Amino acid sequence: MRILLVEDDPILGDGIKSGLLQDHYNVDWLTDGGQASQALQTDSYDLLLLDLNLPVKSGIDILKQIRKTGNALPVLILTARDATEDRIKGLDMGADDYLTKPFDLDELLARIRALLRRSKGRTTPTLTHGELELNPVEHTLSMSNKPVDLSPVEFQLLQLLLENRGRVFPKKQMEDNIYGWNKEVDSNAIEVHIHHLRKKLGNDLIRTIRGVGYVIDKQ
Amino acid sequence: MIKIKSIRNKILVWVFLLFLAIWGGISYATFYQSSHEVEELFDSELAQAAGVLSQFASVVDLSHPMIDPKLQKDIYGHRYEKKIAFQILGNNTLNLHSANAPTTIMSNTAGFSDQIINNNLWRVFRLNVKEQNQVIITAERYDVRNELIHEITKNSLYPLTLMIPILLFIIWVGIDRGLSPIRKLAKQIRQRSPEKLEPISVNFEIPNEITPLFSALNSLFGKLKAAFERERRFTSDASHELQTPLASIKTQAQVAIRSDNKDTQRHALEKVVEGIDRATHMVQQLLSLARLEPLTSLDETSDLNLYSLTQTVISELDAESHKKNIELSLDGEESIQIKGNQPAIEILISNLLSNAIRYSPEQGHVDVAIKKVSDRVQLSVSDSGPGIPEQDIKRVFERFYRGQNCQHILGSGLGLSITQRIAELHNATINLSHNPDNGLVVTVEFVAKN
Structure with missing residues (x-):
């Protein structure tokens, strides 16, 4: 899951990013509205964590920009102002949820999970596919009710494919989604992880489309 | 002295006193005028009556009393008439007199005179008819006259006296109406609160006075x-x-x-x-x-040596500047003095210096200069930071305002607000400019201590 965090406060941004990394999200952190607006145009994200009070371009303006292009990206706004009008304005401009600073990190993460779940059209927290059951909250996977051990990257890859069943993912897009543009990635990293997943879960689950990417078919 | 708080009552009291004075004046004038006129009138009546009586006496034999005194009561026609008395004398003997007249001769002086008879004051007129050796005396008691004068005065003052309460009432109503804009204004003001402080607008014409x-x-x-x-x-x-x-x-x-x-x-x-x-x-x-915001002036000021104060602040900030390898220099006249509050001036210098250190890059330099320009003392702090962009320069003194290009640098956005407040309290001015290296120069100009 790739999340864009826009927060101008250095310590808070660093803290939220660390918290998100602990839950194995892939986080891009930007500190001003101008950069954020640029990134939203060039990259695809699963969720936007947006501070309203930003330099260069305000959070409200970024929201307007996203919604004007018909982008349904889940947006959670963070605001230090407890003024209700700010929150109402944010929600009216198309934000899906809000949190007032100072907030609880666990609550922030729970809200992010709920927003992601909803955006993928699910109401239950777990993803099931045949004998497979993936729990994004507890980061657990079970096959035929027996736990399967996965590395964080393997888990994210599987979750990404399960949430987008029937859709073919190009390798590049998967890299972006898992690693973001912060890290150097080996050119065959995705292939290696897919290989490990196939070893653990069987060869039939993930299908390779040559020259394009990977897909988990709908049942 | 009783304090009257109400404008209306104050006006009413003054108007009432004025009325009282006018009323008194009119009463006195009426009384004086009517008593004078009544005297004249009555005197002429006495004289006229004497004339009529003398005509009468010249044709009638008066050796015997002709009118039965008892009958006199019945012919009285007017309530003021009964006390008019007369005496007719022939050869110094009383021939005829009215029932209310005494039997002694009422007056020995010809013409008008005042006489006390039986403890009453009388107005007496004596007419001597010499060719017949006859004397006619007519007289009237003063109390009758006074009664009449009182009556006239009273009757003429009645309407005026009655008018006083009516006039006061009309004035009361008038003042009440005149003061109604104040009441309406008060109502409008009552509706104001810290949340609702728009200007008062009224739908009535405001009197010039308010x-x-x-x-x-x-x-x-x-x-x-x-x-x-x-x-x-x-x-x-x-x-x-x-x-x-x-x-x-x-x-x-x-x-x-x-x-x-x-x-x-x-x-x-x-x-x-x-x-x-x-x-x-x-x-x-x-x-x-x-602490600084509510002050209107500084309570404790003393003569301060700007140079040595700056030295103290620099030594306190040495650790901070050393961390970033920033070279701090101080240059200026050591004897320059200003008048000011020491802790406040220390905060001012410290804010300017720590800003300069924070915004300067590693290995940078911060130069402080103190000099006297005519009757002003200039303290300038020049740094090697990025300066302040044109669009921010007007806003940097606003509370919490932080420049767009320095969000990553620790700061509250209050330093320059505090500095400006301290400068204001010292009648000093702050000027921002840039040095040739694009760094910021903050110049504070104090009034020199003579």
Whole structure:
């Protein structure tokens, strides 16, 4: 899951990013509205964590920009102002949820999970596919009710494919989604992880489309 | 002396006193005039009566009384008439007299005179008819006359006396109506509260007398509204500026709790400490501003040596500048003195210097210069930072305002607000400019101590 965090406060941004990394999200952190607006145009994200009070371009303006292009990206706004009008304005401009600073990190993460779940059209927290059951909250996977051990990257890859069943993912897009543009990635990293997943879960689950990417078919 | 608080009652009392004076004057004049006229009238009647009597006496034999005194009562025709008395004398003997006249001769002087007869004061007229040796005396008691005079005076004053309460009532109503704009204005003012301070607008014409009050109030409301607005914005900004460090501390602390990794924990805890430092700095700056803001003047001022004060501040900030390898220099006249409040001037210098250190890059330099220009003393701090962009320069003194290009540098956004406040209290001016290296130069100009 790739999340864009826009927060101008250095310590808070660093803290939220660390918290998100602990839950194995892939986080891009930007500190001003101008950069954020640029990134939203060039990259695809699963969720936007947006501070309203930003330099260069305000959070409200970024929201307007996203919604004007018909982008349904889940947006959670963070605001230090407890003024209700700010929150109402944010929600009216198309934000899906809000949190007032100072907030609880666990609550922030729970809200992010709920927003992601909803955006993928699910109401239950777990993803099931045949004998497979993936729990994004507890980061657990079970096959035929027996736990399967996965590395964080393997888990994210599987979750990404399960949430987008029937859709073919190009390798590049998967890299972006898992690693973001912060890290150097080996050119065959995705292939290696897919290989490990196939070893653990069987060869039939993930299908390779040559020259394009990977897909988990709908049942 | 009784204090009357109501304008209406004050006017009423004065009008009443005025009426009383007029009423007294008119009463006196009426009394005086009518008594004079009545005297004249009655005197002429006495004389006329004497003339009639003398005609009568000349044709009648008066050796015997001709009118039965008892009958006299019945022919009285007027209530004022009964006390008019007469005596007719022939050869110094009383031939005829009215029933109310005494048997002694009432007067020995010809013409008008006042006589006391039987303890009553009489007005007497004596007519001597010499060829017949006859004397006619007519007389009247004064109390009759006085009664009449009183009656006339009383009757003429009645309407006036009755008018007083009516007039006072009309004036009372008039004043009441005249004061109604004040009441309406008061009602409008009552509706004002700190949340609702718009200017008063009225749908009636404002009397000239209260127009100054009206416009003064409206201008006061305007100022109050602006002040409240400023305070509201300050509180909201302050809460934002305090909530953000708190949020960052909490988040970092929770990251540390959730992590098993020593490095992650250490990193998070270092950020916690950094966040607390920032919150502390913010609170200190807020306190300084809160102490300085309400002051209108400085209570404790003394002669300060600007040079040695700057030296002290520089030595306090040495650690900070050393960390970034920034070279601090001080240049100027050592004897320059200004008049000011020592702690405040120290905060001013310290704010300017720590700004310069914070915004200057590693290996940079900060130069402080103190010099006297005619009757002014200039303290200038020049840094090797990025300067302030044109669009920010006007706003840097606003509370909590932070430039767009320095969000990553620790700061409260209050330093320059505090500095400006201190300068204002010292009648000093602050000027921002750039040096050839694009660094910022802040110049504070004080009045020199003679």
